[in-house]
Amino acid sequence: LTLSVQASRIDQEPIKVIEPATGLNTAMVELGKNLWFDPRLSKSNAISCNSCHNLATGGVDNLPSSIGHQWTIGPINSPTVLNAEYNFVQFWNGRAKDLKAQASGPIDNPKEMAFTHQLAVETVASIPAYQTMFTKAFGSKDISIDKVAQAIAEFEKTLRTPNANFDLWLKGDDKALTAKQKAGYQLFKDIGCIACHSGPAVGGQMYQKMGLVKPYKTNNPDTGRAAITNNPSDKHFFKVPTLRNVELTYPYFHDGAIWSLQEAVEIMADVQLGRTLSKDESAKIVAFLQSLTGEQPKVTLPSLPPSTYKTPQPKL
Amino acid sequence: LTLSVQASRIDQEPIKVIEPATGLNTAMVELGKNLWFDPRLSKSNAISCNSCHNLATGGVDNLPSSIGHQWTIGPINSPTVLNAEYNFVQFWNGRAKDLKAQASGPIDNPKEMAFTHQLAVETVASIPAYQTMFTKAFGSKDISIDKVAQAIAEFEKTLRTPNANFDLWLKGDDKALTAKQKAGYQLFKDIGCIACHSGPAVGGQMYQKMGLVKPYKTNNPDTGRAAITNNPSDKHFFKVPTLRNVELTYPYFHDGAIWSLQEAVEIMADVQLGRTLSKDESAKIVAFLQSLTGEQPKVTLPSLPPSTYKTPQPKL
Numbered sequence: 001l002t003l004s005v006q007a008s009r010i011d012q013e014p015i016k017v018i019e020p021a022t023g024l025n026t027a028m029v030e031l032g033k034n035l036w037f038d039p040r041l042s043k044s045n046a047i048s049c050n051s052c053h054n055l056a057t058g059g060v061d062n063l064p065s066s067i068g069h070q071w072t073i074g075p076i077n078s079p080t081v082l083n084a085e086y087n088f089v090q091f092w093n094g095r096a097k098d099l100k101a102q103a104s105g106p107i108d109n110p111k112e113m114a115f116t117h118q119l120a121v122e123t124v125a126s127i128p129a130y131q132t133m134f135t136k137a138f139g140s141k142d143i144s145i146d147k148v149a150q151a152i153a154e155f156e157k158t159l160r161t162p163n164a165n166f167d168l169w170l171k172g173d174d175k176a177l178t179a180k181q182k183a184g185y186q187l188f189k190d191i192g193c194i195a196c197h198s199g200p201a202v203g204g205q206m207y208q209k210m211g212l213v214k215p216y217k218t219n220n221p222d223t224g225r226a227a228i229t230n231n232p233s234d235k236h237f238f239k240v241p242t243l244r245n246v247e248l249t250y251p252y253f254h255d256g257a258i259w260s261l262q263e264a265v266e267i268m269a270d271v272q273l274g275r276t277l278s279k280d281e282s283a284k285i286v287a288f289l290q291s292l293t294g295e296q297p298k299v300t301l302p303s304l305p306p307s308t309y310k311t312p313q314p315k316l
Numbered sequence: 317l318t319l320s321v322q323a324s325r326i327d328q329e330p331i332k333v334i335e336p337a338t339g340l341n342t343a344m345v346e347l348g349k350n351l352w353f354d355p356r357l358s359k360s361n362a363i364s365c366n367s368c369h370n371l372a373t374g375g376v377d378n379l380p381s382s383i384g385h386q387w388t389i390g391p392i393n394s395p396t397v398l399n400a401e402y403n404f405v406q407f408w409n410g411r412a413k414d415l416k417a418q419a420s421g422p423i424d425n426p427k428e429m430a431f432t433h434q435l436a437v438e439t440v441a442s443i444p445a446y447q448t449m450f451t452k453a454f455g456s457k458d459i460s461i462d463k464v465a466q467a468i469a470e471f472e473k474t475l476r477t478p479n480a481n482f483d484l485w486l487k488g489d490d491k492a493l494t495a496k497q498k499a500g501y502q503l504f505k506d507i508g509c510i511a512c513h514s515g516p517a518v519g520g521q522m523y524q525k526m527g528l529v530k531p532y533k534t535n536n537p538d539t540g541r542a543a544i545t546n547n548p549s550d551k552h553f554f555k556v557p558t559l560r561n562v563e564l565t566y567p568y569f570h571d572g573a574i575w576s577l578q579e580a581v582e583i584m585a586d587v588q589l590g591r592t593l594s595k596d597e598s599a600k601i602v603a604f605l606q607s608l609t610g611e612q613p614k615v616t617l618p619s620l621p622p623s624t625y626k627t628p629q630p631k632l
């Protein structure tokens with residue numbers, strides 16, 4: 001019985017299990033981890049990838065929008081890097097096709113790390129221990145921004161969160177979810193959330209309009225996908241975000257305006273589905289969403305190799 | 317023979333071995349580690365202890381002076397927290413008597429974390445998982461700024477760096493140092509550096525005048541110890557810093573003006589001892605100082621518990 005329940009849930013439920021990553025290049029992962037935490041990829045030497053995607057806080061910064069170089073407040077909420085490999089494209093508006101294409105962007109974004117790719121490469125190349133790490137990862141100590149991005153992406157692929165209670169239930173453990181969580185999941189499917197939020201990441205598979213049946217009120221001027229396609233009908237289309245670990249990734253939506261998960265759920269029901277949820281209904285869905293919090297990656301801080309006299313100095 | 321060499325070096329050398337910390341309250345260490353990495357102890361929710369004392373970079377930020385709330389540039393270089401427990405007092409001017417007395421200072425320093433102690437305590441108290449951690453560490457879920465400081469201090473006590481090559485040599489392994497390093501250590505003792513830099517931390521045991529025999533030229537207006545004692549004869553007296561891991565803690569001196577360790581050594585010889593070192597001599601001392609880099613603490617990032625509706629929201 002258990003086996004057939006298991007097989008049927010895994011096959012038939014629209015949400016899929018997250019498994020730990022396998023088959024990665026471990027030398028490249030180690031290099032990528034160093035680069036992920038290295039603030040010397042920023043002009044100030046004070047901002048690393050981890051500043052805005054803190055692996056101690058669900059891969060986000062828990063701010064409405066991020067703080068970049070010289071305390072510049074960014075235009076949009078920082079999405080989680082946990083399970084980001086599952087996204088069909090990267091960024092809210094999908095302008096990067098994958099993790100590697102994304103990873104060099106923040107380095108020379110003047111509102112984020114505010115560096116140049118050339119200075120970032122010079123920085124890394126000036127440090128002998130990095131040359132050794134590049135040689136182990138790529139077979140050559142030649143360093144390029146492309147390899148920097150590839151190594152960071154390889155590290156990001158390790159950032160999965162397996163063994164959420166929901167996944168244990170998918171694999172056949174009936175007791176892994178409470179009755180309230182099961183009821184919340186049923187509601188999530190019945191009222192249509194699942195149409196947009198499905199797959200292993202419970203999202204990340206398509207663009208959808210924010211405010212499908214009713215406009216979403218926001219002060220954020222971002223037009224979403226339309227900024228890329230220049231097609232007015234793409235206005236306010238965003239990549240549907242993952243709901244994995246969503247209890248950790250507040251505040252919610254691209255404008256980071258909503259702090260309460262229950263409120264975010266009620267807004268979704270309203271603007272995407274034209275439906276007013278009772279407090280009891282939204283609380284059940286929240287309970288289900290909390291079952292999507294998985295094991296957070298166990299990341300030991302690297303000991304970054306010191307700079308040399310050749311390393312460009314920080315500019316605050 | 318080895319045994320007696322060992323015994324005599326350990327007894328007779330003025331620099332002492334660093335051993336890993338023992339006898340700590342492990343529940344308090346774990347709580348302290350969470351607090352150490354928690355940016356919610358700052359007004360912006362973007363700055364943690366680790367922002368300025370990055371455990372990936374020798375317990376410092378490698379900036380001339382730190383970046384605090386709203387990109388405020390601080391007045392003085394951030395010292396390492398590695399082995400800081402050995403300091404006879406904390407801060408450059410010794411205004412805190414120990415790690416616990418120090419730890420609540422940055423939280424309500426307007427140039428650093430810019431929070432208030434009351435809001436910091438409210439923040440921590442609003443998070444159920446912290447209440448559990450406090451109960452494990454202190455036997456009660458009552459939270460105070462004093463306990464916050466005590467827990468952070470307990471974590472900081474774990475931040476020792478044992479097994480530097482110099483320590484292996486002290487323990488009797490003749491091959492742990494190169495001939496150049498041994499010559500550098502001999503010079504360090506012969507010319508008088510050891511008078512101020514000794515003990516397990518190779519410093520941290522006394523105040524001394526910066527510019528003892530010749531003024532040190534700096535744009536930094538800090539008067540050191542005199543700001544605390546109001547005694548003009550204490551002008552430019554600073555706590556002698558540790559030289560453990562000094563190859564990682566550039567830039568050097570309280571003003572963070574000197575990026576090169578060799579230059580820092582030559583300046584010390586000049587302004588503290590009235591002595592001009594040859595390049596060969598300063599290079600030997602640098603080689604010795606590099607033997608003081610120990611094993612960096614292996615710190616796994618905590619998974620910080622999420623905020624609740626009671627948690628004060630960030631103010632950027």
Ligand code: HEC
Pocket residue numbers: 047048049050051052053066067068069074076077078079080081084087089090091092093099102103104106107111112113152
């Ligand atoms: C100053 C803040 C900041 C820094 C630093 C930063 N990011 Fe981001 N990151 C963001 C924001 C904001 C977005 C969303 C931007 C958008 O979608 O237009 C984002 C998006 C992403 C995404 C896409 C996730 C998704 O679901 O679409 C990934 C992956 C990512 N960042 C990785 C990185 C890496 C790797 C680095 C370092 C090289 C980095 N980030 C540095 C703020 C930052």
Ligand code: HEC
Pocket residue numbers: 188191192193194195196197207208209210212238239240241242243246249251252253254255264265268269272273285
């Ligand atoms: C038609 C597509 C669609 C439907 C249906 C839908 N969503 Fe969404 N969901 C989105 C999009 C697009 C976003 C991102 C919107 C934004 O940030 O502007 C989103 C965002 C969210 C967020 C915030 C995630 C974050 O990290 O910011 C939550 C929570 C959420 N949805 C839950 C639900 C629930 C619960 C339902 C059903 C009541 C639902 N969604 C129905 C498309 C949909």
Ligand code: HEC
Pocket residue numbers: 363364365366367368369382383384385390392393394395396397400403405406407408409415418419420422423427428429468
């Ligand atoms: C914005 C930067 C910044 C932040 C955040 C910060 N510090 Fe510091 N820290 C400094 C600077 C700068 C000094 C030196 C100040 C002085 O001596 O006057 C210092 C000094 C110290 C010292 C004394 C070391 C010595 O050798 O005297 C310790 C210990 C320490 N900090 C621990 C902490 C802890 C614990 C936190 C978090 C609760 C923290 N710091 C947050 C910048 C910072």
Ligand code: HEC
Pocket residue numbers: 504507508509510511512513523524525526528554555556557558559562565567568569570571580581584585588589601
């Ligand atoms: C009379 C006391 C004294 C003597 C002798 C002395 N030092 Fe220092 N040393 C200090 C003090 C005080 C500082 C901190 C000065 C400051 O930052 O303004 C310091 C700082 C340093 C630093 C920078 C550490 C850091 O993290 O910023 C180095 C390196 C150093 N000393 C090495 C040496 C060497 C090598 C010698 C011998 C050539 C030496 N010192 C002799 C008192 C002394």
Ligand SMILES: [Ca+2]
Pocket residue numbers: 105106109112
């Ligand atoms: Ca970005």
Ligand SMILES: [Ca+2]
Pocket residue numbers: 060077078079249250251252253256
């Ligand atoms: Ca968010």
Ligand SMILES: [Ca+2]
Pocket residue numbers: 376393394395565566567568569572
């Ligand atoms: Ca320094």
Ligand SMILES: [Mg+2]
Pocket residue numbers: 421422428
């Ligand atoms: Mg301080």
